[in-house]
Amino acid sequence: MTDDLERDLGLYATVTISMGxxxxxxxxxxxxxxxxxxxxAVIVAYVLAGLVVLPAALSKAEMATAMPESGGTYLYIDRAMGPLAGTVAGLxxxxxxxxxxxxxLVGLGAYLLLLVPLSDGLVKAVALGLAALIVVLNVVGTEQSGKAQSIVVTAVVVALVAYVVDAGFAVDTARFSGFAAEGADGVVTAAAFVFVSYAGVTKIASVAEEIENPDRNLPLGILVSMGAMVVLYTLVxxxxxxxxxPTTLTTSGPGGGPSLTPMADGAGRLFGGVGVVVISVVAILALTSMANAGVLASxxxxxxxxxxxxxxxxxxGVSERFKTPATAILVTGGLLLALIAFVDVVDLAKLASAFQILVFSIVNxxxxxxxxxxxxSYQPSFRAPGYPVVQVVGLVGGxxxxxxxxxxxxxxxxxxxxxxxxxxxxxxxxxxDREGALAVVLARYRDGGTEAHE
Incomplete structure (x- = not known):
């Protein structure tokens, strides 16, 4: 095995991996x-969540151009704050x-059941099969995975735009009455729940070592995908x-809880009898794409x-044949398959969401x-605007x-x-025995503000 990864992801692949x-x-x-x-007012919550994520996205875009290597969040926190903080962030x-x-992958089961009546066991088997396929695709090559991601994300975005355009002729404005009845607390709580919707924006930094022209494509890919998703989320x-x-959305799910298929609930009004089928297929593609991007980055x-x-x-180790970190992918894939097979990943995902918010705050x-x-050693080609106010706002908001x-x-x-x-x-x-840049800052203060450089 060799340690070199190939830079074969262009700007479009960078944007679509992030959006995916x-x-x-x-x-x-x-x-x-x-x-x-x-x-x-959940619409406002999505915008608020995007605004809280934006400072971390800008921060990562800067650090990625200074350190265009694999590792993303782990790498930046480790180099800034030392290996202890890096270990916590990385794991x-x-x-x-x-x-x-x-x-x-488990969540797509709700949409899969709208297409075909399957037992829970068969739904899980489909999820396991898709997980195995994703692992193989990632081992075979980042370029192949990036191409597949580009195709799937493009198709999903086209379908979502069609959904929004058609909805413009079918929405009932009465649904928006009492828009902010739940008050600011309700909006903030909802924003915390949907924060993870944007968490993928910086996953692309984890594969920075495989991106062509990272000085340009990394910050541009992060910011373009972030802007596109804030608009798309808000409209959808x-x-x-x-x-x-609203009763359908909040009570038609398992156990009388919120619907797990909100996109399909009104699809019949947009696309006729095939509406539910169309949206269910799009959802399955999108959720598979999300899982693929997760394996690629993690x-x-x-x-x-x-x-x-x-x-x-x-x-x-990097595979000599495929130029991918095959061992790391297989270990990650093994954990993915085990979670799907044996664990209630819905509960675990909620726990993981809180850690993601914490990490996004620390990135600032x-x-x-x-x-x-x-x-x-820190020489970024892109500088995050609004420093340090933007980073402080991101930390406090997170x-x-x-x-x-x-x-x-x-x-x-x-x-x-x-x-x-x-x-x-x-x-x-x-x-x-490494130390992060924080050690330089602390040494400078200990020495009464004298200059200290690595």
């Missing part, structure tokens, strides 16, 4: 859950993304609210950690550390949303942090 990581449960599952919390982000991919959620009786965390001696060195701190340290997640998800995030610390103490601490 976002077009999934955020559109096809979560709108009804958000509606239950905020009423029609937590890896688990979180795999949980979300599992949730996407507005269409869902305007097409459906497998790069163990690869990067292995290179830094924070994970077994075998995970750093990492950028502040790099800028403050002024280390010579922590504010985290408080709305509830006790169990917060405890779950704390559990991931404890697990990461334990792994570092048992495995990583004896294998690395």
């Amino acid at each position: 990581a976002m077009i999934g449960s955020g559109i096809f599952v979560l709108p009804a859950l958000g509606l239950k919390e905020a009423g029609p 937590g982000a890896w688990f979180s993304l795999v949980f979300k991919s599992s949730f996407a 959620v507005a269409a869902v609210v305007g097409l459906n009786d 497998s790069r965390f163990p690869l990067a950690m292995s290179r830094d001696s924070l994970a077994p060195e075998t995970l750093a 701190v990492a950028l502040i550390v790099f800028r403050t340290s002024d280390v010579d 922590l504010a949303l985290l408080t709305q997640m509830g006790t169990v998800p917060i405890l779950g995030a704390a559990g991931i942090v404890v697990g990461g610390v334990a792994w570092y103490l048992v495995y990583g601490r004896s294998r690395t």
